[in-house]
Amino acid sequence: MELVLALGVGVVAACGVYLLLRARTFSVVLGLSLISYATNLFLFGVGRITVGAPPIYDASAGAVAYADPIPQALVLTAIVIGFAMTAFVVVLALVAHQRLGGDRVDQPLPEDEA
């Protein structure tokens, strides 16, 4: 189970990095989203993985090995903030496209714009 998750996260991270290195803003945004998935899953994995024991306290159940709630709380806010970050980057890309007349990220600005 651990190996499957680790490999899956690794592939997603690799895909994210590859897209991050492309020349257009939209690809960079896609890459950042993939890297967000990988990072969130990674952070989540720090609490180790458990099947079938969500951290919902049940007094009648006695001692249960609940899934670690701390990484879950961290990741939950990370997902929401990730949305805000994506929105920011997307809008930045949009404004840059309008103002600078292009969406390349691997070239110096044209002289008159710099």
Next chain:
Amino acid sequence: MALLLTITLPLLLCWVPLLGSRLAGRHASAWLAGLVALGSIVSLVVAASGQAGDAVQLVHVPWMPHLGLHLNMRLDGLSLMFCALVLGIGELVIVYARYYLADDDHRDRFFAFLLLFMGAMLGVVTAENLLSLVVFWELTSVSSFLLVAFKNDKAAARRGARRALGVTGLGGLCLLGGVLLLGDIVGSYELSDALASHDRIVADPRYPYALVLVLLGVFTKSAQVPFHFWLPGAMSAPTPASAYLHSATMVKAGVFLLVRLWPALAGTEQWFLMVTGLGLATLLFGSVVALFEDDIKGLLAYSTISHLGLITTLFGLNTTAGVVAGIFHIMNHATFKASLFMAAGIIDHETGTRDLRALGGLARHMKSTALLATVASAAMAGIPLLNGFLSKEMFFKEAVDVGAGMSQPWLVPTIATIAGAFSVGYSVRFVWDVFFRPATGKLPHDPHPPPSWMQAPVALLVVLCVVVGVAPALVVQPVLEHVSLSVLGTQTPAVDLHLWHGLNLPFIMSLVAVGAGVGLYLRRDLLTKLRQRLPALPSGPRVYESILAGMFRASRFVTESLHRDSLPGYVVAVLASGLVLGLVPFLQAPSLSVSRVTSVPPAPLIGFVLLLVLGALATVRLHHHRLLALLALSLSGLGTALVFVELSAPDLALTQLSVEVATTVLMLLALFFLPSRSPKGEQPSGRHIRDAGLAIAVGLGVAALLYAVLTRPFSTIADYYIATSKSHGGGTNIVNVILVDFRGFDTLGEITVLGVAAIAVSAMLRELSIPRPEVAEDGRRWSLDRHPFLLRVMSRPLLPLLLLVAIYILLRGHNLPGGGFIAGLVTGVALILQFMAGGLSFATARLRFDLVATAAIGLAIALATGLASMLFGQPFLASAFTHVHLGPIEFELASAMAFDLGVFITVVSVLLIILVRLGRVGVDASSPSPDPSPDPSPDPSPDPSPDPRPDPSPDPSPDPSPDPGGPC
């Protein structure tokens, strides 16, 4: 306590003069500053009167105890003397400045800076903790910068202030290093401990380094050669500030530290060589240059440098008598130099010039000023019956005594006598050229006597010079004994101040110096010629500026060689170095063996991870076709949510799913305005291979690291949360209780970040409006049916249902998966659906909220919940809960739920702000826009890469723009 007040009064009340001119007229700021200083003086008197004999009064104020940093203060003879100088001369300078400064000089600001500086200086001289001494030391550098740069409309003032700050700031850094070393050697940062550990400090191998660093701090502050050049530049300060900084305070901080640390650091060969060596060089250099200065203040500045050299020399001699003489000269120099600077200010004020070549014959116009300046100059020259004579005599005696123990017994006394002669020479020049020689020409103003109150401080100081000079045993001997005792303790020599010690060698040296000095003044034309023959030395400012320019060049070179104007370039650099840095500990790890048993994956997990992975791979494969890539990306997001479901994280799954919807809507909106394709073949060939290699390496690293983490045994602090979630937080959904209760402060920060992001997005889009394209890039028309009938019909009844679900999720969140974040996302998505189905104007007409205000309300609710607990004496965000019985219904009500409500409102508003604002960007190209955005499209630039699309795609874009002809 009174001591604490002495220092804090000027520091904390330094803003008071700023009120002055606004409240009570032109001179109120001076009076207020004077009052604050007076309060400080009174509390110093109170503090000192409660102190017996040679006792040391310590005040302990912890600041950062774990760093050894305290605001501890110390009042002993030495600090008392310096406090008296700082406050006494400070008060006189305030009185003087009241008459000196013109109306348009922003005097309220001047007095505020002066008080700030005064407080910093008091902090330095009373510091018991070495670290706090450094803090105040830096504060003197900063506040003196403000004073020197006071006439900030003049380039010379700005330049002078920058230099002064640069040099003394660098010295301050060195001093910090020295103090840290010293504290490490002693094992404590308390001055008392350092003073008691002389033998240990001197024997330590780190002693030379500590010494050099501390001395660099001292020498830069006290303007010793070769760091002296900032001081003449600092003469661009208003004259009252110069009188203060360069007589009793700023430059004296350096020599203060010398004598303060004398018991801890002195007594070694290194000390003698460095301190006396540089001191003698400074003494000679300053006195020679002063003779040739044509600006009165310049002359006084170099004279100050020379006298500081004298004091430094005395402390460097490693004799107790030298220390006594040095302390005595500090007092004497402060009195006569302050009065001379003030006199120079009067001359400048009344004649409009400070140029010695232009001035002359002023004695006829301002008799009393002439008298006072003459007496003070005589004290500076070391003429008998004045205070300067006594300490100079002591200096000559020490020079002879120390010389006797050296291989060239004549060396030190000769240098001392030559410097003495030059100082007589420049003193004579100052007095004669300004007051007594016939006037040479027309002055800018007709000279007339100054206001008598402007002259009063000068008179008081000159009287002191005379009284000390005539009756030293009576007036100053007990003070000097007291101060020396506090420095030297049991080693204090007998202090014996007399006017007449018989016709001994020092007196002969004095006679020679006076005779030669007058001769030097009369024939200084010869010296000028000699000086012109000599090769010019590199001037301090020029060296300093060229070093500075070199540093700027170097940093520009580094920046330009790193700046590559390419995002992939930076990303590659960051990732590659991250890989290397990560690899090193990985290879050094003792074993990578699996220590936790891994388990067989359940079948659903394999499927979900596969969905995640395939989605990611498809995104890469399709990324040139942006719409398809986006769809593939959302598959991956769905996979992530499902993995969360399988791995016992229902809250995360719900969040991920709703965020996924919002993100997709967002990106679709953005795609409407962006090119629909990323062209292929834009990057150099081979770039794909490199990037793929790097990506695979990173992926492998991530996978290996995650596998290593997952298979390691661990202990978690979560047990506490699990055990107390119900009993303390009143909820059973532990994740939610952590978010809104245990770590509520974090959550408050996070929703603030959301608000900031929304405002940033809103600001970026404010000016932007883009005409909606009529046709797609491949020439096909966009669908005319902007709001499909089916969607419009279906979405209306869906809204109440969705809202009901959201409220349910919000309410149950404390106990079951759900909560403010998820409910907020669901609500946001439900409302966005209305925008998509009905159009912007339809939805805005029905949703009459100022969204930014709503977001602020949400934040305010969360904050208020936190603050409310403080009303009940609980810490910020502590929660309370209770069981409520309403007839047959029993439920728990936790204050954290109010917090969650705040989270909910914030999330909804942020989501709507971002998406609605983005939707408003589009305007109709043809018709005038009914859009409320204020800015009609300002010359929109056309898309630069109109590449034809081979395969058509259906209209993907929800169009939330106003629909003039819609049925709504």
